[in-house]
Amino acid sequence: MSTNGTPTSNGKYALDLQDVHCYYGSFRAVKGVNLKLQEKKITAFIGPSGCGKSTVLRSLNRMNDLIPGGRVEGRILFRGKNLYDPDVDPVEVRRRIGMVFQKPNPFPKSIYDNIAWGAKINGFKGNMKELVEQSLRSAALWEEVKDKLDQSGLGLSGGQQQRLCIARAIATQPEIILMDEPCSALDPIATLKIEDLMRELVKNYTIVIVTHNMQQAARASDYTAYYLMDKSDRAGELVEYGETDQLFTNPKDKRTEDYITGRFG
Amino acid sequence: MAVGASSRPEVTSQTDVDIKTQLRKHPRVGETLIETFLFVCGAVSILTTIGIVFVLAKESLLFFTSGGVSLTEFFTGTVWQPAIGKFGIWALMNATFMVTTIAMVVALPLGLAVAIYLSEYASLRVRSILKPVLEVLAGIPTVVYGYFALTLMTPVLREIFGDDVVQIYNTAAAGIVVGILILPLVSSMAEDALSAVPDSLRQAAFGLGATKLETATRIVLPAATSGIAAAFIVAISRAIGETMIVAIAAGAGPNFTFNPFNAAETMTGHIVRISGGDLSYDSIDYNSIFAIGLVLFCITLVLNIISRYVVAHFREEYE
Amino acid sequence: MSQETQPSDIGQYPEGDNLKHFIENRKRGGLVWRVSFQIATILAILALIALLYNIINGAFGYVAIQNKVDPNSLVLAMEENQMLSSSGTVSSEDDNELVDGIEGNPNAIGFFGYAYYNDNRDKLKAISVDGQAPSRETAESGDYPLARPLFIYSAADVMRENPAIGAFVDYYLTNVNSVIEEVGYFPISDDLLNEATTAWSAAAGEQADALQAYTANPAEVSDHDISISGSSTVYPLTRQLAIQFRRAGFQGGLDLQQTGTTAGFRAFCEDMTTGISNASRPINRAEIEACESNKRTPVEFRVGTDALAVVVSSENTFLENVTKDELRQIFTSAETWSEVNPDWPNEPIERFIPGADSGTLDFFAETVFDRQLEALTEPELIEILKANLSTGLLRRFDAEAPLVERSQPELVDLVLERVVEQQVVQSWELTESIFDRAEIEETVAAIPQGELQWRSWLTPAFLVTPQSSTPELAGIRTALFGTLWVIAITILVALPVGVGAAIYLEEYAIMVANPTLRRINAIIQTNINNLAGVPSIIYGILGLAIFVRAIEPITSGMLFGVSDPTTANGRTIISASLTLALLILPLIIINAQEAIRAVPNSLRQAGMGLGATRWQTIWSHVLPSAIPGILTGNILAMSRAIGETAPLVVIGASTFITVDPTGPFSKFTVLPIQIYQWTSRPQAEFRNIAAAAIIVLLILLLTLNASAVLLRNRYSRRLS
Ligand SMILES: Nc1ncnc2c1ncn2[C@@H]1O[C@H](COP(=O)(O)OP(=O)(O)OP(=O)(O)O)[C@@H](O)[C@H]1O
Numbered sequence A: 001m002s003t004n005g006t007p008t009s010n011g012k013y014a015l016d017l018q019d020v021h022c023y024y025g026s027f028r029a030v031k032g033v034n035l036k037l038q039e040k041k042i043t044a045f046i047g048p049s050g051c052g053k054s055t056v057l058r059s060l061n062r063m064n065d066l067i068p069g070g071r072v073e074g075r076i077l078f079r080g081k082n083l084y085d086p087d088v089d090p091v092e093v094r095r096r097i098g099m100v101f102q103k104p105n106p107f108p109k110s111i112y113d114n115i116a117w118g119a120k121i122n123g124f125k126g127n128m129k130e131l132v133e134q135s136l137r138s139a140a141l142w143e144e145v146k147d148k149l150d151q152s153g154l155g156l157s158g159g160q161q162q163r164l165c166i167a168r169a170i171a172t173q174p175e176i177i178l179m180d181e182p183c184s185a186l187d188p189i190a191t192l193k194i195e196d197l198m199r200e201l202v203k204n205y206t207i208v209i210v211t212h213n214m215q216q217a218a219r220a221s222d223y224t225a226y227y228l229m230d231k232s233d234r235a236g237e238l239v240e241y242g243e244t245d246q247l248f249t250n251p252k253d254k255r256t257e258d259y260i261t262g263r264f265g
Numbered sequence B: 001m002a003v004g005a006s007s008r009p010e011v012t013s014q015t016d017v018d019i020k021t022q023l024r025k026h027p028r029v030g031e032t033l034i035e036t037f038l039f040v041c042g043a044v045s046i047l048t049t050i051g052i053v054f055v056l057a058k059e060s061l062l063f064f065t066s067g068g069v070s071l072t073e074f075f076t077g078t079v080w081q082p083a084i085g086k087f088g089i090w091a092l093m094n095a096t097f098m099v100t101t102i103a104m105v106v107a108l109p110l111g112l113a114v115a116i117y118l119s120e121y122a123s124l125r126v127r128s129i130l131k132p133v134l135e136v137l138a139g140i141p142t143v144v145y146g147y148f149a150l151t152l153m154t155p156v157l158r159e160i161f162g163d164d165v166v167q168i169y170n171t172a173a174a175g176i177v178v179g180i181l182i183l184p185l186v187s188s189m190a191e192d193a194l195s196a197v198p199d200s201l202r203q204a205a206f207g208l209g210a211t212k213l214e215t216a217t218r219i220v221l222p223a224a225t226s227g228i229a230a231a232f233i234v235a236i237s238r239a240i241g242e243t244m245i246v247a248i249a250a251g252a253g254p255n256f257t258f259n260p261f262n263a264a265e266t267m268t269g270h271i272v273r274i275s276g277g278d279l280s281y282d283s284i285d286y287n288s289i290f291a292i293g294l295v296l297f298c299i300t301l302v303l304n305i306i307s308r309y310v311v312a313h314f315r316e317e318y319e
Numbered sequence C: 001m002s003q004e005t006q007p008s009d010i011g012q013y014p015e016g017d018n019l020k021h022f023i024e025n026r027k028r029g030g031l032v033w034r035v036s037f038q039i040a041t042i043l044a045i046l047a048l049i050a051l052l053y054n055i056i057n058g059a060f061g062y063v064a065i066q067n068k069v070d071p072n073s074l075v076l077a078m079e080e081n082q083m084l085s086s087s088g089t090v091s092s093e094d095d096n097e098l099v100d101g102i103e104g105n106p107n108a109i110g111f112f113g114y115a116y117y118n119d120n121r122d123k124l125k126a127i128s129v130d131g132q133a134p135s136r137e138t139a140e141s142g143d144y145p146l147a148r149p150l151f152i153y154s155a156a157d158v159m160r161e162n163p164a165i166g167a168f169v170d171y172y173l174t175n176v177n178s179v180i181e182e183v184g185y186f187p188i189s190d191d192l193l194n195e196a197t198t199a200w201s202a203a204a205g206e207q208a209d210a211l212q213a214y215t216a217n218p219a220e221v222s223d224h225d226i227s228i229s230g231s232s233t234v235y236p237l238t239r240q241l242a243i244q245f246r247r248a249g250f251q252g253g254l255d256l257q258q259t260g261t262t263a264g265f266r267a268f269c270e271d272m273t274t275g276i277s278n279a280s281r282p283i284n285r286a287e288i289e290a291c292e293s294n295k296r297t298p299v300e301f302r303v304g305t306d307a308l309a310v311v312v313s314s315e316n317t318f319l320e321n322v323t324k325d326e327l328r329q330i331f332t333s334a335e336t337w338s339e340v341n342p343d344w345p346n347e348p349i350e351r352f353i354p355g356a357d358s359g360t361l362d363f364f365a366e367t368v369f370d371r372q373l374e375a376l377t378e379p380e381l382i383e384i385l386k387a388n389l390s391t392g393l394l395r396r397f398d399a400e401a402p403l404v405e406r407s408q409p410e411l412v413d414l415v416l417e418r419v420v421e422q423q424v425v426q427s428w429e430l431t432e433s434i435f436d437r438a439e440i441e442e443t444v445a446a447i448p449q450g451e452l453q454w455r456s457w458l459t460p461a462f463l464v465t466p467q468s469s470t471p472e473l474a475g476i477r478t479a480l481f482g483t484l485w486v487i488a489i490t491i492l493v494a495l496p497v498g499v500g501a502a503i504y505l506e507e508y509a510i511m512v513a514n515p516t517l518r519r520i521n522a523i524i525q526t527n528i529n530n531l532a533g534v535p536s537i538i539y540g541i542l543g544l545a546i547f548v549r550a551i552e553p554i555t556s557g558m559l560f561g562v563s564d565p566t567t568a569n570g571r572t573i574i575s576a577s578l579t580l581a582l583l584i585l586p587l588i589i590i591n592a593q594e595a596i597r598a599v600p601n602s603l604r605q606a607g608m609g610l611g612a613t614r615w616q617t618i619w620s621h622v623l624p625s626a627i628p629g630i631l632t633g634n635i636l637a638m639s640r641a642i643g644e645t646a647p648l649v650v651i652g653a654s655t656f657i658t659v660d661p662t663g664p665f666s667k668f669t670v671l672p673i674q675i676y677q678w679t680s681r682p683q684a685e686f687r688n689i690a691a692a693a694i695i696v697l698l699i700l701l702l703t704l705n706a707s708a709v710l711l712r713n714r715y716s717r718r719l720s
């Protein structure tokens, strides 16, 4: 079995990465990633710092376009369409593939507006109040904020802010949610809440999460992809990808084993 | 210490006495003198302010007590004709506000648009060209802008609207050029405010599928409101205090008019014209420029204080 | 897909065609705004370009120059003088003396009116010039170079309104040929005379008969006056006829002047003070236009021909024909005949010429020499200077740079400036000069003595010449010196105080424990920020009240006995500098504070850790690292001070001052004040020099700012 590839599964694929290389200017940060992301599952990206997890994640909804010099080669198929085809509008991609960031970043607006804003700019027609409530419920935040919807989102605690950001992402009704170390700024209790929330959300969404927390990956994800930087050219590559249980108990690659058992480095 | 002293009396007591004297605080005259001198340097700024307030207040007082001009007349009158004893500040203030308004109409939208373009759209290369251009624009002395207003802007306006409509000296040309003068100020302050908005907000907006425009105008701009407001206020204060452009291009004679194509003299323009001639001390003319100066000083001071309050408020939001 | 997963009864995102429209709208909106942001930015750049363009536009372009003194007449006078003062030249107003001198002397040569030669044909020989022998025919046709036509001019309206003039012109034409030879000129042919009479009849129109009746009996028009001026050559002829006209009975006023042809036409066409104009050349187009703009159509009457004869004695065998160039040498510098032409004998030339007062000498010089001022040699130019300038002035120029050592172009410039007194009467901007050339040329053609010239108002001379009330002679020397003095003292005062304040606020104020002093420090800081926003004109008012007035004995220098107590007042360089120092103090403090703050704390700790006092640490560690930043801020403050105008106007900078400032207690002007003054003048030429001065100011500021940028770059490289 190749290091890149797809674990055996009979589910459908949400995204299909084919020989993806990511560049910052002339520097190749990630090389040759082949990966099929399972639909309505949680996939975790793990690996040492600087190996390119965030880079790959950002390439999935074309956030890399916003970095000066950022460029992606290869194909990323979404429902059979390559996201990097010239006729694809990155703005539309991001509505369907939402993102939650490492540091909670609510807008300096009211809680209500934080959620409604994304819906508004994307042309949502219908009952906005309902949408806000539903999104907040889905993000398990409704009970905590229902009485202060008109207060600033910045007034919430860190964990609440991150759930607000998740709710904000859900409101635009994406198919995939990308999360880049969403819990790294949170305490263990808030982290657990987010993990529970992910398990709940995965019923409806495909979720990709970057994490440094091995337990979190083991606990929360269905599949895991392990990246490592190739020392020769400092480009990150996908070392192993498989079902989480299998990867953690019976890694195929020596390097994966070293990493998860803490012998890395 | 006492134990140690008794066990090895000689040596220790010797050392003890020594270190006591060595470590004792002694006055360092040089250091104190220098610190005092430096404090005096700092205090010069206070003296300057006191000087300004004192001088303006004192001569204004003379103006109101000996000149036969009452405060109400001064603050409500619309005729300024020293020859017949009329001192209505509105004749001058109105022109100042006309020029300022026109300048703002030019500078605020343009300056803000330039700021948005620079901070949200322009590539690094474009920025590296544009910023110096704006800096050059900001570094040109105002008397040069005055020349520009009189020899280019006025003829252009007369060409467009007709010689019989636009007078040779007019507040429109002066106002437009004052607007150009403060455009770099507005754009650089507004850009600072926009750049201060954390990038994570932009990322969040883009992550939700917002376009560049939506991100810029509906997330970044509102987040930078107070900084931009401060820029606007400083700009207004700068326009009110601007002197040479209006002295050259706006007109030499108080005129209470709302027609931007007519000549009218601003507060600053009047001060320059009156003091440009051979001004004899203790004349009513001499005193009057202090009264005008006091009004000018108060307006700009209040505006500057407001703007700094707004900026301080803005800082609190993200730090 | 999302529809399945997310119950959508609460609303919908656009899908399908709706989505397409929605996307298009968003894109369009985005594009529109993007473009409008770009347009705004381009407008800002355009403003800068327009500003610079406007300055360049004013500083270069065509000017129309008018001479106060005609340079040709200067050349002429110089040459006549040369002729008269050459050794071996005899000049006399009495033609008989000339004839006597030439007669029988083979080495003699001279010239005088042809008529006079005619009387002495037996003793003298007239020689050909440029191959043309003098005769009535060659003179009338203009082939003979030393001949010129004689005219009188009048106008139809003039003759009809003033029958005396109409009658006199008729009388003139009828009788001219009977007196002309007596006066010394060639009579014109009958054909030309007929032409003149016809022209008169046409101009007189219906009144011709009536006027002719008056001609026969001039007494009848004695209630009208006749006023004539113009050529001095025609003058004796007209005078002769006027005398006869009076004898025939005319008793009205008869005013006859000799002013020269050009001045005559000016009186006739522009001022309309004369009814008849004598002329020794045809009227030119500009003069006709000037006449017509006054509703006068000049009518020309040819009345005779003037010719000079160049004569030698009958004994002379080697001279038959001379060229004009040979004539020039013969009558000026040459001493022997062979010097001019090797074929001629090596004998001294003996010259006999009419005196300086005669028109004959003028005419000869005009025709034969025909040289431009620019073509003269250095000694000739110096001669012109000596002839036209006061000895005092000459001595001054000689002291500046000995005249004999100056180059020819320098001397030409000096003559043009001081003797000819070239004046710019009109100026055009650069764009006009390029695109409206034809129109400009027309305008200049209409200016008497006008000349078109390309001019850069910014010249090296502009920098070193003191002020003048004539824009083309004005320079910015005094203003530059003033700016230098003012800025130097400003920096001398503001830099130490500003840096001192910054050090206090950054290094000492934080350590202060005393709550009152802490509060004072906080106030100082706020106060500095507030002062930075005070309009500069307020500082001017402060300076006026405090420096100019309250401490006048100090700022005027009276206390130190430095200045003349009668003229001294507080409006001096020191007052200006103190005012500007207060103005830029906040700027210097804020910048220096930033520079000091940027010095890493570890440096201070290292210093203090070694047992240095606070000041020792600051002096030997903090300040050296902060110096580049402080200097950068200082240069920026300096350029602000250089450009400041309003406060200096208020404290009363002198606007017109031609002596260099000599010290802190001098009166002064500065560059921006000059620009302000010149811009406010209505004459276009002052705008031109304002533009030139602006260029100087901007170059100065640009240099300063560039050095600040360089400093900043080096500084930031060192820290990283
Ligand atoms: N904006 C950028 N410009 C240039 N290079 C970048 C940029 N962002 C990341 N890189 C480089 O790309 C490589 C991968 O970075 P990336 O952020 O994807 O790593 P990561 O795996 O997410 O690390 P971490 O776990 O620390 O977040 C690194 O070598 C990094 O230096």
Ligand SMILES: [Mg+2]
Pocket: A053, A054, A055, A180, A210
């Ligand atoms: Mg990362």
